[in-house]
Amino acid sequence: MGEHNAFIVAAFSTEEAARLQEAARILAERTTLSLEEATGKILQALQALRDGIQSAFDKLTATFEEIAEELEVLNIEPRARRRKRDRDRARAIEQRYRAEIRRAESERIYRRIYKPP
Known part of the structure; x- marks a missing residue:
């Protein structure tokens, strides 16, 4: 097992890890990538999605905090x-x-x- 496969097993549940390994195997079969490279590409895509969702969530949290501060004056x-x-x-x-x-x-x-x- 490569380091990517070990990371998949450690970071995700067993069912999710199996699905990710299957997706990496299918990607490796359809392209000229090795299994480790395909796993790396999938993990990079997942990380990009996670970072995007986290930044959007942080922006929403900041917006809600600003709204709460503005409404604090009206909280009589x-x-x-x-x-x-x-x-x-x-x-x-x-x-x-x-x-x-x-x-x-x-x-x-x-x-x-x-x-x-």
């Missing part, structure tokens, strides 16, 4: 939503306090000590 929470959130929070706190008070009221402060007859 409406007063009604804020008040509703505060009411819900206060209701939950009151419920916890009521549960704690009920638990404390139901406890006996002075428990009777068991005295055998």
Whole structure:
């Protein structure tokens, strides 16, 4: 196995590696390239595609970050939503306090000590 075939096996899953080796074999049969050269050409093409996709993704990410920064100014929470959130929070706190008070009221402060007859 050449270094390209070893790279294919290491970098891709078994099924993908088998498909790439088959594509390299077909390319080598149809052209005057050796199997290693065909594998190298396919890997170069895949690398070029990957680089193009990565650069496009980076540009999109930068654009979305710029848009998010511009919209941050408009990210003001409406007063009604804020008040509703505060009411819900206060209701939950009151419920916890009521549960704690009920638990404390139901406890006996002075428990009777068991005295055998």
